[in-house]
Amino acid sequence: MKIVPFFFLFLLRRTANQTCAIERKMKRIFLIICLIGASVASMYLHAQTPKEVVERMNAELRKGDSLGMTFDFVMSIPIVGEFKSTNYMLGDKLKVELIDKGKKNISWIDGTTEWEYDSEKQEVRITNAQPKEETNNSGDPKFIQGVSEGYDLSFDKKTDDKVWYITCKKNKSNKDKDDLKRIDMAVSKADYSIIYAKSKSKGIRISMENFKIGVTEAQVTFNPADYPNAKIIDER
Numbered sequence: 001m002k003i004v005p006f007f008f009l010f011l012l013r014r015t016a017n018q019t020c021a022i023e024r025k026m027k028r029i030f031l032i033i034c035l036i037g038a039s040v041a042s043m044y045l046h047a048q049t050p051k052e053v054v055e056r057m058n059a060e061l062r063k064g065d066s067l068g069m070t071f072d073f074v075m076s077i078p079i080v081g082e083f084k085s086t087n088y089m090l091g092d093k094l095k096v097e098l099i100d101k102g103k104k105n106i107s108w109i110d111g112t113t114e115w116e117y118d119s120e121k122q123e124v125r126i127t128n129a130q131p132k133e134e135t136n137n138s139g140d141p142k143f144i145q146g147v148s149e150g151y152d153l154s155f156d157k158k159t160d161d162k163v164w165y166i167t168c169k170k171n172k173s174n175k176d177k178d179d180l181k182r183i184d185m186a187v188s189k190a191d192y193s194i195i196y197a198k199s200k201s202k203g204i205r206i207s208m209e210n211f212k213i214g215v216t217e218a219q220v221t222f223n224p225a226d227y228p229n230a231k232i233i234d235e236r
Contacts, residue, residue, distance in 0.1 A: 050153035050166050054185075056192040060213075064089065068215025076205040093220035108222040115222040117230065124227060126234045150174035151183070162189055 061069070068090035076082045088095040092111045097104070104119040114129045151174065156165035168183040186195035196209040224232065 050155055050164070053164050053187055053192070054153060054166065054168075057185075057187050057194050060192050061194065061211075063213050067213050068220070070210075070212045070215055070219075071208055072210045074205075074207040074209070078203050088215050088219045090215045090217065090220045093217075095220045108220065110221075113236070117227060122230050124222075124224075124230045124232050126232065126236055128236050150176065150179055156184070163187065163195065164189060 068088070070086065070088045072084060072086050074082065074084045083098065083100055085096050085098040087097075094107075094109045096107045096109075098106070104117075106117040108115040109129050112129055114127050116125045116127070117123070118125075150170060151168040152171045154167050154169075156167050159165045164187045166185045166187060168185065170179055170181045180199045180201055182199060184198045187193070188195055194211050196207060198205070198207045200206075224230075
């Protein structure tokens, strides 16, 4: 008579233990589902379109309007070769350092005057600056800032955890003949800064990279004391 109650007690305990184990498993599964759900929700909450990324990137670039900006401009021309310049921009002032086959040319331009240093000839020529509309603006970051309007934007498949790779294709509504047909850009996910912008036109490859915000007046102003041995030729 004592065996039966013991058996039922054993059965009840085992059932209770199994129930608790099942409950624990269910709680784990529920917690995992909640975590996955939160992760998916967060992903959709922070999902961004290529246009939104480019607009945030442009907001970062616009800081250069007041703080100045420096970047490298690379142009590769078939047969001729590759040219690279480092550019410093601050307001209406521009400094361009061009190195070609060991020869170094530096130009400083403000609103009215241009100074050009030739390291080979040890000369500095001073001339009147050309009107802005007559200068080549392919090395101007502003051509990047227009892509959110005249181009169709899409994420490239190689986009990863650190970088957005964005393809910008000129759309049919863009009637500007000077605009490039395609621009490929890389944007940092950490701070929306542009890593590079590349394009190709009629066999010529161009690239803008190594962007940095912040330039001083000294970096964009010609100082004759820095070139004491150079011959100054004023052609204004």
